[in-house]
Amino acid sequence: MAKSNALMQLKADATALRLAGLTLPPGATWAQEARQQALGRVTAMGLPHRRDEYWRYTDPATLTVAEAAEAAVLVADESPVFGDIDALQIVFVDGVFDAEASDDLTMTGLEVDRLATATTKDIHWAKDLYGVLEARGQSPVERTLAAFNTAFATDGVVIRATAKVAKPVRLLYLHADPTSDVVLHHVIRVEPGADLTVLEGGPAAARLSKVMEVDVADGGAFHHVRSQGRDHERRAHTHTFARLGAESTFKFFTLTVNGRLTRNECVIELTGNDAIAHVAGACVGDGKDFVHDDTVFITHDAERCESRQVFKKVLRNGATGVFQGKILVKAGAQKTDGYQISQSLLLDDDSQFLAKPELEIYADDVACSHGSTSGAIDDTALFYLRSRGVPAKAATDLLTLAFLAEALEEIEDDRLAEDLRDRLEAWMARRS
Amino acid sequence: MLEIKGLEVKLEEEDKQILKGVDLKVGAGEVHAIMGPNGSGKSTLSYVLSGRGGYEVTGGSATLDGIDLLDMEPEERAASGLFLAFQYPVEIPGVGNMTFLRTAVNAQRKARGEDEMSAADFLKLVRSKAKDLKIDADMLKRPVNVGFSGGEKKRNEILQMAMLEPKMCILDETDSGLDVDAMRLVSDGVNALRSPDRGFLVITHYQRLLDHIKPDVVHIMAAGRIIKTGGPELALEVENNGYAGILEEVA
Numbered sequence: 001m002a003k004s005n006a007l008m009q010l011k012a013d014a015t016a017l018r019l020a021g022l023t024l025p026p027g028a029t030w031a032q033e034a035r036q037q038a039l040g041r042v043t044a045m046g047l048p049h050r051r052d053e054y055w056r057y058t059d060p061a062t063l064t065v066a067e068a069a070e071a072a073v074l075v076a077d078e079s080p081v082f083g084d085i086d087a088l089q090i091v092f093v094d095g096v097f098d099a100e101a102s103d104d105l106t107m108t109g110l111e112v113d114r115l116a117t118a119t120t121k122d123i124h125w126a127k128d129l130y131g132v133l134e135a136r137g138q139s140p141v142e143r144t145l146a147a148f149n150t151a152f153a154t155d156g157v158v159i160r161a162t163a164k165v166a167k168p169v170r171l172l173y174l175h176a177d178p179t180s181d182v183v184l185h186h187v188i189r190v191e192p193g194a195d196l197t198v199l200e201g202g203p204a205a206a207r208l209s210k211v212m213e214v215d216v217a218d219g220g221a222f223h224h225v226r227s228q229g230r231d232h233e234r235r236a237h238t239h240t241f242a243r244l245g246a247e248s249t250f251k252f253f254t255l256t257v258n259g260r261l262t263r264n265e266c267v268i269e270l271t272g273n274d275a276i277a278h279v280a281g282a283c284v285g286d287g288k289d290f291v292h293d294d295t296v297f298i299t300h301d302a303e304r305c306e307s308r309q310v311f312k313k314v315l316r317n318g319a320t321g322v323f324q325g326k327i328l329v330k331a332g333a334q335k336t337d338g339y340q341i342s343q344s345l346l347l348d349d350d351s352q353f354l355a356k357p358e359l360e361i362y363a364d365d366v367a368c369s370h371g372s373t374s375g376a377i378d379d380t381a382l383f384y385l386r387s388r389g390v391p392a393k394a395a396t397d398l399l400t401l402a403f404l405a406e407a408l409e410e411i412e413d414d415r416l417a418e419d420l421r422d423r424l425e426a427w428m429a430r431r432s
Numbered sequence: 433m434l435e436i437k438g439l440e441v442k443l444e445e446e447d448k449q450i451l452k453g454v455d456l457k458v459g460a461g462e463v464h465a466i467m468g469p470n471g472s473g474k475s476t477l478s479y480v481l482s483g484r485g486g487y488e489v490t491g492g493s494a495t496l497d498g499i500d501l502l503d504m505e506p507e508e509r510a511a512s513g514l515f516l517a518f519q520y521p522v523e524i525p526g527v528g529n530m531t532f533l534r535t536a537v538n539a540q541r542k543a544r545g546e547d548e549m550s551a552a553d554f555l556k557l558v559r560s561k562a563k564d565l566k567i568d569a570d571m572l573k574r575p576v577n578v579g580f581s582g583g584e585k586k587r588n589e590i591l592q593m594a595m596l597e598p599k600m601c602i603l604d605e606t607d608s609g610l611d612v613d614a615m616r617l618v619s620d621g622v623n624a625l626r627s628p629d630r631g632f633l634v635i636t637h638y639q640r641l642l643d644h645i646k647p648d649v650v651h652i653m654a655a656g657r658i659i660k661t662g663g664p665e666l667a668l669e670v671e672n673n674g675y676a677g678i679l680e681e682v683a
Binding site: 379381385388390391401 | 485507515516524540596
């Protein structure tokens with residue numbers, strides 16, 4: 001899409017200002033090259049602006065400025081999410097790897113390295129992926145913040161699964177410094193036939209930039225469930241870039257509770273036949289400062305693949321929810337099965353949900369459907385519950401959870417779904 | 433038990449008077465039936481008593497054991513012992529029937545200052561009551577009324593009534609949409625709940641329900657008022673001659 005020269009100039013100036021004084025981190029030759037190329041993409045595309053097509057509903061200004069706004073650290077009154085699940089735990093505090101709090105990084109069927117270590121090695125498998133999937137995901141929609149992340153990230157994990165891994169990897173992101181501005185970049189490779197589950201939880205920082213590049217080889221399976229922290233003022237923009245081989249599976253669920261601004265982008269390429277990609281999310285937001293944005297782009301570039309997007313948001317007291325979801329079916333991607341639903345439950349008249357579902361189809365034998373709804377609590381159902389003695393608030397909470405349940409059902413592991421359901425109940429219990 | 437005096441009700445949104453002075457008294461242990469032509473205000477009466485929004489009480493009173501019903505929230509009325517079996521039971525996707533029942537039972541107990549029922553006791557109780565109504569485990573597990581047949585929905589209403597053990601039960605056209613077998617099942621469920629300290633107000637169009645649930649008193653309602661009260665023979669008169677004769681007689 002042609003942009004006006006004025007906007008281009010505006011973005012170029014802002015980008016130059018943002019990059020002034022920044023230097024790329026050191027590393028092995030391949031890492032330096034990847035960063036250099038990413039920096040080139042940042043300069044060429046420019047940082048996002050409110051007037052960009054995919055940033056109309058969410059103002060990126062606080063994500064692109066040099067200084068991250070402060071975010072008070074929430075003293076958690078509950079145990080860390082997924083804490084009861086037996087997992088290999090990796091802890092980052094304000095984006096810095098915490099060796100002491102983390103488990104030993106060795107497990108059968110798994111190779112785990114810190115990004116900081118991997119990028120100093122002359123030869124590393126991650127070199128074929130670092131910044132590569134991100135770069136592929138820059139067209140047709142620019143995602144400059146992700147390129148910025150590739151250029152400047154110094155920490156994260158690189159994980160290679162070579163078999164069915166016995167227990168999940170749990171990434172726990174703690175937030176300790178109210179001014180922390182964090183860049184994390186993970187690279188994950190699931191080898192043919194391997195099976196890996198990654199859990200993520202925690203607020204991470206006052207401002208988090210996170211990129212996860214996931215390459216799932218033929219017959220591989222990747223399960224990803226995350227919960228973004230409760231800190232009220234935190235901001236986060238995350239990008240997940242996935243490439244799926246034949247007969248592979250990718251299932252991803254996100255719960256977002258609170259935060260001031262959250263933009264979760266998910267870019268998936270189905271490149272092998274019979275691959276399956278499911279992306280889902282539940283979000284609860286309270287207050288006029290709350291903005292939550294799910295931006296999803298799924299490209300079908302092989303036959304008989306299935307993609308599914310299920311997003312539900314509960315918004316109250318002037319909160320804003322955004323959904324931009326696209327299914328692109330390329331020529332030749334016959335027998336594609338694409339599904340997308342985005343729904344919001346608006347608990348008052350001040351909240352808003354902005355949805356932009358898109359389908360672009362170049363194959364002639366496909367089944368694609370999409371839907372989007374916004375609604376209030378059903379008065380009839382509410383009265384029915386109250387007439388049985390359930391107080392108004394409890395009845396509203398029950399109906400709210402019921403609304404979100406459809407998204408939570410996308411999580412295959414019941415223990416994880418149950419943990420997230422409990423957190424949603426607690427969230428509602430805290431609001432009278 | 434239930435005492436309604438000169439109850440006048442209009443629609444909140446428009447200037448339309450529905451109830452124009454209803455007087456009714458249901459004593460403990462009694463079963464009263466209300467019959468009447470469409471639009472006479474029968475369902476409105478049940479909704480106003482249970483606290484549904486959209487209505488404005490412009491006069492009169494309604495009390496349960498001397499306590500003003502109209503001043504309470506719907507959930508408070510329920511906890512005080514009022515129960516409405518809906519003409520059209522509501523489907524609630526995402527809320528399991530069992531969860532719904534347990535939440536309701538415990539909410540009422542809590543409101544009355546009683547201890548919550550333990551999970552084990554609840555399960556035992558619900559299973560035995562469900563069995564009487566031929567409600568299987570699958571219906572208990574499914575979301576409330578979702579995918580239920582008309583008969584299943586009505587049985588589910590009676591199950592709720594059996595679990596909540598209200599003092600005063602209002603049945604709003606519980607016979608609508610029921611075949612003969614389902615009607616018997618539902619009626620048996622209701623009759624099993626008849627007791628000296630429980631009152632029933634059965635709203636129906638047809639005599640046939642009253643063959644199963646035998647009323648002590650029958651009221652005929654028309655144009656927002658009770659126009660005639662009598663014994664069970666009044667229902668037979670309606671069945672045989674329709675409302676025309678009664679309406680003329682009163683006019």
